[in-house]
Amino acid sequence: MESNFGYAGTSAIGVLGLIIVWLVVKYYIKSRMEEQSRQNEARIRTLIKKLRSCNKANHIICNDEKLLGEESILAVFNDMIDHKVEAALCNSKELISLAAELAHLGPWKYHHEKNLFEFDDQFYIIYGTDVAREGSFMTREEYTRNFVHPDDADMVAAEVEKMLMTTERRYITELKHRIIRRDGEVRTVFVRVDVIKDNDGKIQTWYGVNQDITEREIMEAALHNSREMLSLAAELAHIGPWKYHQQVGLFEFDNEFYAILGTDAAREGFFMTSDVYRRNFVHPDDVWIFDKSEVEKLRSVQKRNYSYQFEHRIIRRDGEVRTVAVQGNIIKDADGKIIKWYGAIQDITEQKQAEAALCRQTEKIRRIAYTDVLTGLSNRAHLNEWLEGELEQACCGKSAGGVLFIDLDDLKTVNDTLGHTYGDAIIVEAGKRIEKEVNKAAFVGRIGGDEFVVILPGKRDRQYVAVVADKMINAFCQDIEVCGESFHLSASIGITMYPDDGETAEDILKNADNAMYFAKNSGKNCWKFYDADMQAAAYEKMLLTNSLRRAVENNEFELVYQPQVNIADGVIVGFEALLRWNSPEHGIVSPARFIPLAEQNGLIRAIGTWVLQEACWFARRLADNGWGNIGVAVNVSPKQLCADCFIDSVRDAVHNAGILPNQLEIEITENVMIASLKESISKLEELQSMGIRLALDDFGAGYSSLTYLQQLPVQTLKIDKSFIDMILVAGSKKTIISTIVDMAHLMEMTVVAEGVETEVQLEYLAKSHCDFAQGYLISRPVPEKEALQFLAHR
Structure with missing residues (x-):
């Protein structure tokens, strides 16, 4: 058929046609062959009579300007049948490949990094089972053991290794092997595999499709047994063979061809020009494909044996629009003269619909891959x-x-x-x-x-x-x-x-x-x-983080201590240990600046361990000076508490310093509970069982709730400075403090007020029956030596 060089990707015999062939041939091959022979002979002789009675016939069936005889015409049509068979045989392998790709009877994907195949129910149908029984994932070894026929196992393994070892960026291969279904039946599957690797040879995607070809294997064996059977297969598969008569410019079609167009030769005639075919059957939007310049390109190809393929839409006689794939072959002699031009068409409408469905599915997958689920x-x-x-x-x-x-x-x-x-x-x-x-x-x-x-x-x-x-x-x-x-x-x-x-x-x-x-x-x-300053700030943050990594080993950290006093009598009851960093590169760095960095970079655990050890040694020196009843409080980061080794680090710090556990108080904030409330409570209860005192710091600054207070095993509640500042503000807000104190006492907790800076605040706290106070009014945080002096003078 005259055309351009478009690619169709089809072949002469469809898989469906092959299945029909086997079912029909099994029962009707003998009678059908005899009937076909009689029909062909009658049809040819009728045509001879018509041609002899028509002047135009001399131009249609002439060779070297001599009218051909009856035997010559029979030879011409036998040659047509031969070419149908040849086209079918030459393209059966290509058809099987296309059917395996487009049918999607058993798609699968291989996850190379996990050594797992991914199967679904569509795949397992071939194997007589389903996902519910087998699971969606399976290793190569499990697949071989569960399904591959023992005699084919080595071959399958070798093919897999070949795929793994290939250096090609894209490696497409096909193989077939026998399987043993779950019901014990032995079947044959055709496997098409597509492996894509990156520039470094790492597998990016590896997927394929399996198809049960047991019946097709049987049918192919039958087709190869006889030329007549293959000819019958071409007829039953609804392939439309055609031949082009170069001398007279006419296509030759038969009923098999016209069946695709919803008509027959009795209505249309066996011969037709390109213009008539285009006008009667080609979809208007595809008429351009049959442009004469495109035909000339086909004629001018220098190869002696040239094949081409393309697709176009047709409008059947019943008005239905279908898509057909055209395959043509041009054979030339040594002088470049065309001696044969023939081919076949096949209705590929369902295949095109399958391709469109695949495209839609691919787009759907793409949308899923590019879309936030929530x-x-x-x-x-x-x-x-x-x-x-x-x-x-x-x-x-x-x-x-x-x-x-x-x-x-x-x-x-x-x-x-x-x-x-x-x-x-x-x-x-x-x-x-x-x-x-x-x-x-x-x-x-x-x-x-x-x-x-x-x-x-x-x-x-x-x-x-x-x-x-x-x-x-x-x-x-x-x-x-x-x-x-x-x-x-x-x-x-x-x-x-x-x-x-x-x-x-x-x-x-x-x-x-x-x-x-x-x-x-x-x-x-x-x-x-x-702006650029932000980049500079980010760079400075990076430098600060690098310096922070060296701070512990270079002894750049120091602890200062702020005393806590009993509001009723002014007696010192404890100290809170506070961390300070004096960096050689950055000077004195605020904890508000470096603690978040330490938490972000995982350095807080090492720093926290050092703080625990130093605070315990300070408590030891307090005890050595006769103040063993005065405790030392240490703030603990949520990152520290979450660490598996936290309990051990506390136990080691207490043991190495030789102090009583109740000399150490661990202060936590509400955000300590964020990662896992259950796990955090479990660790706090273990600390409490060791004798360590526990305090809830900055109460009221976060999302405070009675739920936390009821569940946490803490003995001390520390009111955040923001509430203490309310005392200096006229109004009812300061009454919140009395409420917090009363609530804590009902829960058998002692209360520490943080950030006390004025006598007015201290007096109000005393009236509210708050237990302890801490703040600049009493003392700023001071180094250990000054803390000991403060304690002695007090």
């Missing part, structure tokens, strides 16, 4: 790809824009106190509010936790981006109601402009993240544009 927004993978694309355009001067890095403030408190159900609902609502405040061209994604990113493409104006950021801040200032509860949250936003603030997506997001932290450190609920 919010339905884009995820980090999609963000990186999208932003990289924007930056590529920006490098060419075709694009620019702003990036907003949004972090919800204090959402962790909600998760820790009410559970992740509430937190997740807030995150979903936050995503909706963000989407509402931007235009449709903006990219909105959630990249993890409570962090969102908004990209505003084409927005070079910083003022416009600032307006959008303001709208975001205002959106979060409105209460969020989820699960029947109302929450007031805020957000901190960092802003970068691309391509000015970074050459890569990683740089842009990193700088936006830095800007967001500056916004958070500026009091939260605000936005900040990134």
Whole structure:
């Protein structure tokens, strides 16, 4: 058939046709062959009579300007049948490959890093079982042991090793082997495998499809036994063979060809020009494929044996639109003259539909891979790809824009106190509010936790981006109601402009993240544009972290001690040990600055262990001077308490210093419970059983609740300084202190007031029956020598 060089990827005999062949041939081969022979002979002789009675016949069946005889015409049609068989035989292997790829009878994927196959129910149908029985994952060894026929096991193993050892970037292979189904039946499967590796030879994807070809194997063996059977298969498979008569410019079609077009030769005739075929059957949108210039390209190919393939749509006589695949073969003699031009068409509508379904499934998988499950927004993978694309355009001067890095403030408190159900609902609502405040061209994604990113493409104006950021801040200032509860949250936003603030997506997001932290450190609920100073601050933070790593071994830390007194009589009852760092590079560094760094980088455990040891030795020196009844309190970081070795480190510190356990008091804050309340309580109870005293520090500063107080095995409650400051403010707020004291006493706890700085505060605490006080009114934190002197004078 005249055409261009499009690729179809089909073959002459469909798998469905082969199945029909076997079923029919088994019962009707003999009678069908005889009937076909009679029909062919009658049809040919009828045609001869028509041709002899028509002047045009001289131009149709002439060779060297001589009318062919009856025997010659019979030879021509026998030659047509031969070519049908040849086309079918030449392309049966290609058809099997295509059927295995598109049928998806048993898809699977191999996870190389885990040495596991992944199967589903569609795959297990071939093996007479299902996922419920076998599981979704299976090792190579388990698959071989459970299903592969013992005689084929070595062959399968060798093929797998060959796939593993290949150095090709993409390695596609096929094999077949026997299996033993769960019901004991031996079957044959055809396996198509696709292995893709990266530049370093590491496997990226490895997947394939298995198909039960037992019946096909039997049918192929039958087809090879006789030429007549193969000819019958071509007819029954509804393949439409054709031949082109070069001398007269006519196609020759038969009923098998016309069956695909919803008609027959009696209506259309056995011969047809290209124009008539195109006008009667080709879909109008595909007519261009049959352009004469494209035909000339086919004629001009220099190869002596040339095959081509393409697809086009047809409109059947019943009006149905179908898709056919055309395969043609051109054979030339030594002088380049065409001596044969023949081929076949096949209806591939269902295959095209399968391909479309596969594309839809692939797109669905892509959406899943690029979508955040909780919010339905884009995820980090999609963000990186999208932003990289924007930056590529920006490098060419075709694009620019702003990036907003949004972090919800204090959402962790909600998760820790009410559970992740509430937190997740807030995150979903936050995503909706963000989407509402931007235009449709903006990219909105959630990249993890409570962090969102908004990209505003084409927005070079910083003022416009600032307006959008303001709208975001205002959106979060409105209460969020989820699960029947109302929450007031805020957000901190960092802003970068691309391509000015970074050459890569990683740089842009990193700088936006830095800007967001500056916004958070500026009091939260605000936005900040990134600038070079922020990068300098990030660099300084890195230097500070490096210095912090050397601080312990270089003896750069020091403990100072702040006394605690009994409010009733002024007697010293204990000291709180406080950490100080005097760095050679950075000078005196505030704990508020270096403690968070130590927690972020895992250094807090080593520092905390040193603090415990030094505080215990101070307690020992107190006891040696006759003050064994005075305890030393040590603050413990949540990271320390979570460590498996924490209990041992406390026990070792007490034992090595030779003090009584009740001389040491461990102070914890409410956020110590965040990681795992049950585990934290278990460790605290173990410390209590050792005789260690426990105190809850900064009570009221966090999300305080009676639930914590009732569950925690603490003997001391320390009221946060923010409450003590209320004493100096007129109003009813200061009565909260009396309430806290009364509540603690009812729970048999002693109460320590932190941050006492005035006599007025001390007097009010005394009236409220608070037990102990600590603050500048009594003493600032002092080194050990001064603490001992203070104690002696007191």
